[in-house]
Amino acid sequence: MEDKFFPKGSIAFFLLMLFFYALIWLAVYLVMLARG
Amino acid sequence: MEKALKKLIFWELVIPIILLILGIYHGLMQVLYRVGIIKSIDFLGLNYYQGLTLHGVVNAIALTTFFAVAFGNAIIYHYLRRINTAIAWLSFWLMLIGTLLVAYAILIQKTDVLYTFYPPLIAPPTFYIGAVLLVIGSWIAFFNWIPSYLSYKKENKYTPLAVYGILTTFLIWFLCTIPVAVEILFMLLPKSLGLVENINNLLARTLFWMFGHALVYFWLLPVYIALYTLLPKVISSKLFSDTFARVSFVLFILFSIPVGVHHQYADPGIGTTWKLIQGVLTFMVAIPSFITAFTVSATLEYGARKNGGNGLLTWLFKLPYFDKEKWLFAYFISGLFVFILGGITGIVNASYNVNLVVHNSSYVPGHFHLTVGGLVFLGILGVSLYLISKVTGKEIRFKSLNLLVPYMWLIGSVIFGIGMMGGGIFGIPRRTNLGLTYSNPDSPLYNPDWMIWNYIALVGGIIMFLAMVFYFIVFFGLLFSKKVSEEKIEIEYAESLDRADSKLLNDFKIWIVLALILIVIAYTFVYFDVIKSTGG
Numbered sequence: 260m261e262d263k264f265f266p267k268g269s270i271a272f273f274l275l276m277l278f279f280y281a282l283i284w285l286a287v288y289l290v291m292l293a294r295g
Numbered sequence: 296m297e298k299a300l301k302k303l304i305f306w307e308l309v310i311p312i313i314l315l316i317l318g319i320y321h322g323l324m325q326v327l328y329r330v331g332i333i334k335s336i337d338f339l340g341l342n343y344y345q346g347l348t349l350h351g352v353v354n355a356i357a358l359t360t361f362f363a364v365a366f367g368n369a370i371i372y373h374y375l376r377r378i379n380t381a382i383a384w385l386s387f388w389l390m391l392i393g394t395l396l397v398a399y400a401i402l403i404q405k406t407d408v409l410y411t412f413y414p415p416l417i418a419p420p421t422f423y424i425g426a427v428l429l430v431i432g433s434w435i436a437f438f439n440w441i442p443s444y445l446s447y448k449k450e451n452k453y454t455p456l457a458v459y460g461i462l463t464t465f466l467i468w469f470l471c472t473i474p475v476a477v478e479i480l481f482m483l484l485p486k487s488l489g490l491v492e493n494i495n496n497l498l499a500r501t502l503f504w505m506f507g508h509a510l511v512y513f514w515l516l517p518v519y520i521a522l523y524t525l526l527p528k529v530i531s532s533k534l535f536s537d538t539f540a541r542v543s544f545v546l547f548i549l550f551s552i553p554v555g556v557h558h559q560y561a562d563p564g565i566g567t568t569w570k571l572i573q574g575v576l577t578f579m580v581a582i583p584s585f586i587t588a589f590t591v592s593a594t595l596e597y598g599a600r601k602n603g604g605n606g607l608l609t610w611l612f613k614l615p616y617f618d619k620e621k622w623l624f625a626y627f628i629s630g631l632f633v634f635i636l637g638g639i640t641g642i643v644n645a646s647y648n649v650n651l652v653v654h655n656s657s658y659v660p661g662h663f664h665l666t667v668g669g670l671v672f673l674g675i676l677g678v679s680l681y682l683i684s685k686v687t688g689k690e691i692r693f694k695s696l697n698l699l700v701p702y703m704w705l706i707g708s709v710i711f712g713i714g715m716m717g718g719g720i721f722g723i724p725r726r727t728n729l730g731l732t733y734s735n736p737d738s739p740l741y742n743p744d745w746m747i748w749n750y751i752a753l754v755g756g757i758i759m760f761l762a763m764v765f766y767f768i769v770f771f772g773l774l775f776s777k778k779v780s781e782e783k784i785e786i787e788y789a790e791s792l793d794r795a796d797s798k799l800l801n802d803f804k805i806w807i808v809l810a811l812i813l814i815v816i817a818y819t820f821v822y823f824d825v826i827k828s829t830g831g
Contacts, residue, residue: 264600264792266593268537270420273589280639287643290720291652 299380300372301686301782303387306364308679310391311358312770314398318353321346325417326711326756329657330749331591331734343728344407351410352401355667357394359514360429362675363468364390364436366517367461369682373786374455375447382439388755389432393472396425409726414483414496423484437465453794454801456537457786460520460545461542462515466803467551470810473510478502497564497829501821504555512551512580514667518674519543522591522627525678527789529624530615532598537791539590543583550580550807553817560650564828569821570647576817577645584638591631597792619694626677629701633669633708640665640716641817657752658719665712673701676766683773688782692772703762711755718748 297339324346327333336342341349364386372378400406408416412423444462448454454462482494482502523540527533534540535696556573559565604610615621616628640662641648653659680697684690691697719725723733723745732740734749799805 264597266596268596268607268610269535269589269592271594273585276588276635280642281634283639284643284646284649285650287513287652287720288646291649294652 296380297372297784300368300378300383300785303380303383304369304682304784305686307361307368307390308683309774310394311353311361312679314353314357315763316392316767318350318358321350321631322354322763323756323760325350326749326753327733328728328730330746330753331730331736332753334668334730334735334737336728336731341402342405342407343411343730344726345401345405345824347726348407348409349401352397354672355488355514356426356429357397357554358675359667360433361390361394363461363464363513363517364433365488366520366678367440367465367683367688369437369784369786370457370461370520372784373445374458375443376411377443377446378830379442381734382435386432386435386439388690389435393425393428393430393432396421398425400425411507412483413503414486414494414499417483417487420484421489423479423487427476427479427484427739430476431781433465434469434472437469440465440604447589451568452798453796453803456534456540456791456795457520457524457788459541459801460516460523460544462803463548464516464520466548466807467509467516468513470814471506471513471552474502475506478506493710493823495829497562498825500559500562500823501556501825502564503816504558505552505608506555508558508577509551511667512547515584515800516544516547518630518671518678519587521674521678522587522631524786524788525681526591526627527594527598527621528787529621529627530595530598530602532594532601533789535590535597535792536793538793538795538800539586540791543586543590545800545806546583546586547580548803548810549813550576552810553813554580556817556821557645557647557650558742560647561654564703564825566824569817573817573821574645574647576813578642581638581642581645588631588634588638616700619698622694622697623677623681625698626673626701629705630670630673633665633673633705633712636712637662637665637669640712653716653719655725656719657715657723657725657748660725661712661715661719661752664715669708673704677701680770680773682786685714685783685785687774688778688780689773689776690779691769692776693769697769700762700766700769701746703758703765707755707758707760707762708818709755711752711759714748714750714752714755718745718752721745722747723748809830 324338325713328343368378379773400419404421406418406422412418440462444458453615478499482499486494554573554577556565556570557577560570560572594814595614595657599610599613602613604613615624643653644662650746680691732738733742733745735741
């Protein structure tokens with residue numbers, strides 16, 4: 260397994276996390292825009 | 296020598312956890328004030344701001360510093376087998392005297408300057424002298440490790456990862472405590488002693504935040520070391536990458552310090568260009584945490600797949616969440632889940648414009664209870680139990696209760712974070728006795744729309760408090776249990792899938808030089824601005 264190990268699950272998890280981060284950041288950004 | 300060192304590590308871990316009883320007590324008081332259950336200026340002889348100062352100083356300064364030094368002593372001895380025990384004890388006594396002086400200043404002299412001690416708030420001299428002794432004690436611990444490291448390096452090219460990590464931690468700590476030492480010794484202490492009449496408040500704040508943000512990494516890095524060494528061992532995995540781990544440490548050396556101005560986005564007197572530059576550098580310092588998140592995740596995946604896990608993400612179910620014998624895993628994984636939320640909320644803080652939505656609101660403490668109050672705190676609690684168990688040869692007695700602690704803390708801190716951060720976005724202030732004001736129907740400031748958020752924070756805070764009651768039962772249960780094995784200083788670690796042999800990742804010189812250059816670039820004009828705008 261050692262030679263073949265490729266952390267595909269961790270890459271997927273990491274991408275999901277980044278997507279989640281973008282959503283949260285955007286939510287607060289929209290609050291900022293709404294306040295002018 | 297080893298016996299004296301075991302005793303030292305034991306006390307360095309036990310003393311701050313006993314002090315934590317006070318810190319946690321005022322954590323509960325905080326949510327009771329904030330929701331308006333306590334509607335007074337003080338409670339049981341402790342006023343609101345005095346209690347908040349105690350909460351911050353004990354939890355964020357004393358606990359973290361003592362733990363980092365204890366963990367460092369254990370790492371240096373375990374990996375390098377050489378340390379000067381007498382100097383290690385000297386560092387302990389200085390830290391202890393310093394902590395007692397600070398405790399005296401807060402509890403007896405009623406110091407209420409909070410853990411950031413911003414002027415014009417001024418504490419009695421004992422507070423500053425105590426803080427300086429605590430820091431000097433931790434410096435001495437660090438200086439004590441350097442000869443051990445240099446003598447080891449004469450015989451070995453490879454620096455063990457944990458040693459590389461702890462030296463990185465204290466290198467950052469040493470560099471970042473210089474500005475706060477200048478602030479205390481040349482501004483706050485003379486003012487407190489009545490030697491000077493006026494001090495430059497903006498300059499003091501800038502010196503503080505040059506220290507204050509790097510402090511976060513002093514809290515965080517010892518736990519990262521544990522994630523890179525102990526965690527893979529606990530789940531019978533291998534560290535995914537020694538190289539990635541070292542790269543993250545190196546990036547912390549470079550970017551930890553030249554970012555403090557992002558705490559001062561709203562301060563007048565510092566040019567917007569430099570605020571923006573330090574804002575960009577703050578995003579850079581998020582990168583090593585992303586690298587760590589990925590490396591730890593891949594380490595977990597390797598262990599889970601070895602244990603029969605499969606699928607793109609279903610391997611996550613093969614991890615030992617509820618294995619009482621692998622209780623340390625529960626502390627780490629709970630901390631990591633909380634840290635996912637801590638990370639994004641930090642990025643909101645770091646963004647120059649978006650920060651204005653949450654500035655000085657309850658969002659900020661909500662955020663740092665998901666970082667220092669999440670992964671850092673759970674890591675310290677878990678690794679302290681682990682090390683105490685090793686140096687005393689005793690075993691955890693209440694294993695089920697011990698397993699409950701991190702998960703309760705996880706649930707409590709997420710609920711607390713939602714309450715604090717949600718409320719913060721709608722304008723609830725931080726560091727305010729809401730029981731006398733916005734949460735008090737008798738006050739003209741009363742704001743019923745905010746109450747829901749305060750109640751959410753209350754529920755989270757109570758769950759966190761109960762988790763800590765259970766932790767103290769487990770902790771004292773361990774202290775008073777019988778010795779069952781040989782006492783030892785040991786930090787178990789797993790092999791890595793790769794080995795970082797390159798000189799660059801085993802040495803510090805080049806990174807120190809680059810870090811100093813970055814600090815000079817990022818801060819020189821900031822100080823020019825501060826001096827110019829305040830008239831010197």
